[in-house]
Amino acid sequence: MSGSPADVKLVGNAMANATRRKIMAMLIENNRNKEEIEKAVGASMLDYHIQMLQQAGLIEQKESTLVLTDFGKNFTETRAEKPVEVKKNLTGTKPIDIVEIRQLLPCIADKTKFRIIARMEPSLGGALKLLEPLFPRARYSEKINALIIQKGNVLLTIYSTGNVTMTMIKNQEEATQILEDIRRAVNDAIVKGITPVPREKVKVDHNEIYEYLPKTNCQICGEQSCYSFAIKLVSRDTELAKCTPLLDAKYSTNLEHLQAIMEYL
Amino acid sequence: MKTVFYLQDSAPYGSEKVYGALNAAIVCIKMGVTLGLYEDGVYLALAGQNSKPLGVPNLADILYAYPDLNVLAHEPSLNARGLMMESLIETVELVDEIDFLNAMEASDFVVLL
Structure with a gap:
């Protein structure tokens, strides 16, 4: 593999399939024969999957x-599921710019709020994961x-390809402001290095979860109240x-918020 | 909880079909929805779409805006169109013939527009 863009795409697409990821996971543990x-993964289309992994240069057949x-x-x-080159530091990462705020879609939950799609260039690629400590509440997927x-209330997703999506935005000004804050934080980190900020409430407590529950005490979950449900969620x-x-x-x-909070448990 | 599978076999910008299917799928996100791209439908999985010259919404933006929408692309269809060497949208999962069929069979409803 030469690492050319075409090869990178081939690897990315080879790994964008659950069966092939499973085969790769098995081969990490040990060399295996086809049987x-x-x-483990079934006989259907196995030859095809093996061929795809071979084409991508990830595996080879020895007898x-x-x-x-x-x-x-x-x-x-590198444990990367996609062919993003994982970086160890920000050396060589170029400062980013917000080049486009492309589209405003109304939020399903609240029609007065919007979903925003923006674009940052150049894309951050493998450096993105390093930026996780820059924000009090952030996780890398x-x-x-x-x-x-x-x-x-705003959930912001920055993709390694440079696309950015935001939910629950009041108006374009708010979007621009948030994007500008992110841009400044990232560009500062590129110049000065990454200074981790204190994690905001890394330990999530039941009160915070309770705030987002329906608070109807309907007992559908089998608990006496939403409050006890929150306590059981934490534990x-x-x-x-x-x-x-x-x-x-x-x-x-x-x-959406509860799902984000649960990630911190 | 009932689950829905939207089978999409039309090219994204030839008609309003895909736009309609995408919006229908998005309102079902909370009930377990899968968007299955098949035949010419797989063109929706390509990264870097630009719909400006057509003056219509960028459908890739909708996929990016809803990363929790489960999107499956039928890999043999991608292969047949020579698209396996192209960059694809990150949230799209490639599946083979069997898994595509299994996902359809596992859903309570299959909607074909």
């Missing part, structure tokens, strides 16, 4: 055994290669999905 893999190539090993060591930042004795009233459209923003 072992077939037992009857499938092994990771050096490139494959290197790729899996390996699955979609995106940094998800919570600012009050992981129950799960958010049991609160079915949250699926109601009027609670959709609450649900």
